[in-house]
Amino acid sequence: MRYIEPHAHMVSRTTDDYEKLALAGCEALCEPAFWAGFDRSSADGFYDYFRQLTDYEPKRAAKYGIQHYSWLCINPKEADDPGFAREVMSIIPQFLDCPTVLGIGEIGLNKNTRNELAIFEEHVQLALDRDLPILIHTPHLEDKLKGTHLILDSLASFSKLDRNKVIIDHVEEHTISHVLDAGYWAGMTLYPESKCTPSRAIDMLEIYGTDRLWMNSACDWGHSDPLAVPRCALEMKRRNHSAEQIDQVVYKNPLKFLSQSARFMPGSPKT
Amino acid sequence: MPSKQEILDLQFIDARHMLINLAAFLDRVDRHHGGDDYRLEALKAALPILLSDRSDRAKVVLESFSDLSTDLPQTAPFQGASGATRPTTTPHS
Ligand SMILES: [Zn+2]
Numbered sequence: 040m041r042y043i044e045p046h047a048h049m050v051s052r053t054t055d056d057y058e059k060l061a062l063a064g065c066e067a068l069c070e071p072a073f074w075a076g077f078d079r080s081s082a083d084g085f086y087d088y089f090r091q092l093t094d095y096e097p098k099r100a101a102k103y104g105i106q107h108y109s110w111l112c113i114n115p116k117e118a119d120d121p122g123f124a125r126e127v128m129s130i131i132p133q134f135l136d137c138p139t140v141l142g143i144g145e146i147g148l149n150k151n152t153r154n155e156l157a158i159f160e161e162h163v164q165l166a167l168d169r170d171l172p173i174l175i176h177t178p179h180l181e182d183k184l185k186g187t188h189l190i191l192d193s194l195a196s197f198s199k200l201d202r203n204k205v206i207i208d209h210v211e212e213h214t215i216s217h218v219l220d221a222g223y224w225a226g227m228t229l230y231p232e233s234k235c236t237p238s239r240a241i242d243m244l245e246i247y248g249t250d251r252l253w254m255n256s257a258c259d260w261g262h263s264d265p266l267a268v269p270r271c272a273l274e275m276k277r278r279n280h281s282a283e284q285i286d287q288v289v290y291k292n293p294l295k296f297l298s299q300s301a302r303f304m305p306g307s308p309k310t
Numbered sequence: 311m312p313s314k315q316e317i318l319d320l321q322f323i324d325a326r327h328m329l330i331n332l333a334a335f336l337d338r339v340d341r342h343h344g345g346d347d348y349r350l351e352a353l354k355a356a357l358p359i360l361l362s363d364r365s366d367r368a369k370v371v372l373e374s375f376s377d378l379s380t381d382l383p384q385t386a387p388f389q390g391a392s393g394a395t396r397p398t399t400t401p402h403s
Contacts, residue, residue: 119386150386151377180391184376213372233393238321239368245311277320279312 042268042289043305044068045297046145046174046208046226046255049096049107050075050088056258056265057103063269066290067106067305069297070096071145071174074116076260082126085113089130093137106305108297110144110174111135118158119150128161135169141300142166144174145208148186151178156193163197172204172299174226177214180233187214191221204299208255209234215243224251224296229267237271241278244288253293352394 044060047068060068070092072085079085092109100107111134113127134140143166148155166173178186190207194200207218208226211234218225227243228234235243240254256267264270272285297303312320339350356374359367377395387398 116389150389151382152386153382153384155386156382178391180393181375181377181395182391184373185379189382211372212366212369213376242368279316 040064040269040272040285040289041066042272043293043297044256044265044268045253045293046071046228046257047265048073048257048259049100050091051260052258052265054099054102057100057105059266061103061105063266065105065269067108067297067303068100069108069110069141071110071176072112072114073145073176073259074114074149078117082123082130085127086130089134093134093140097139106139108139108141108303109137110142111140112143112146112162113158114145115147115149115155115159115176115178118146119152119154121154121158124154124158125161128158128165131165135171138302141297141303142172142174142204143169144172145176146173147176148178148189149176149182151182151186151189156189159190160193163194163200167197167199172296173206175205175207177207177209183209183211184213187217191217191223194223195221206253206296209257210243211235212239212243215247219247219251224253227252227254228257229254229264229271230257231262231264237267237274240271241275241280244275244280249284249287249292251292251296252288253296254288348397349392349394 041064044065045068047070049057049068049070072088072092075088079088089111092111096109097107111131113124117127118124143162146159146162148159163173175190177183177190187207194205202222203224206224206226209228210218210225215225227240229237229240234257244252254268254271256263256265258265258267268289272289275285275288294305352375356371359370359374364370375394
């Protein structure tokens with residue numbers, strides 16, 4: 040089986056995990072900038088993080104024949120301090136020309152605050168100015184529904200936004216239709232406890248179809264599984280989904296969305 | 311698509327296991343000392359949804375755990391999410 044892991048936080052994972060992904064058929068993976076589990080003490084911390092995402096991780100992945108791409112931003116958790124967030128945002132443009140940077144992400148909301156929303160909108164404008172795709176994180180647990188509505192309302196105010204170039208991630212049963220009905224792509228994150236299990240993700244595929252949907256492991260420093268996507272593919276097989284249907288969801292769909300960046304070219308060596 | 315029978319063959323034991331775990335969790339909480347908790351109330355409030363005949367139970371359970379307030383604080387009053395809405399952020403409370 041071939042697949043693309045469209046959302047994985049490999050800075051939190053060991054090199055052994057790269058090997059497991061390669062053995063499972065992962066051809067390319069994408070790493071959005073996120074909260075490290077602690078707040079950075081300075082913008083310099085982000086400068087080094089962006090170097091890690093754009094230089095070090097692509098080389099580490101290449102050793103296992105996996106292409107590594109990244110998305111850049113300041114995450115919504117640390118965006119609640121707008122002064123600090125703007126300082127970090129000022130260093131992002133110098134990384135946007137790196138050959139493996141796909142777009143702006145994962146921006147979004149965390150606790151649904153005005154500060155987070157202001158920085159979210161500044162990121163959307165940056166993406167529009169540069170004609171870049173956008174990857175959006177929706178809040179956790181009880182905050183997800185409200186945050187999804189806030190994000191959709193905010194995006195609606197950007198009249199020049201191409202909704203095909205925006206993916207709203209971590210959807211669940213109570214948010215997926217809002218995202219798809221508004222014309223955006225939706226991502227389902229497969230986590231052992233929170234977000235979405237493989238069984239529920241497959242339910243949503245059966246109910247909503249496979250258009251504008253992808254699945255990811257978002258594997259990070261928390262309780263997560265870097266092999267969640269191939270495990271879900273196996274579960275699809277057990278539920279009588281055909282090899283073509285599985286390939287559509289785990290390979291062709293992420294390929295279609297990500298290829299909106301000319302830099303995304305699975306199969307061609309990047310480093 | 312698999313039949314009802316095939317889905318049961320695949321997942322009944324898992325569903326049974328999850329239900330017994332939930333029952334044991336409720337027993338466990340009852341056996342231990344302490345006061346009421348908004349998370350337990352939210353969990354119990356969601357249980358009747360499972361017995362309804364609707365076809366979107368997962369969606370409605372998720373909505374029942376969601377913060378339905380409409381106010382927007384300037385900055386986060388606290389960090390983290392617990393899975394149920396804290397009473398201070400519940401509308402009409
Ligand atoms: Zn993430």
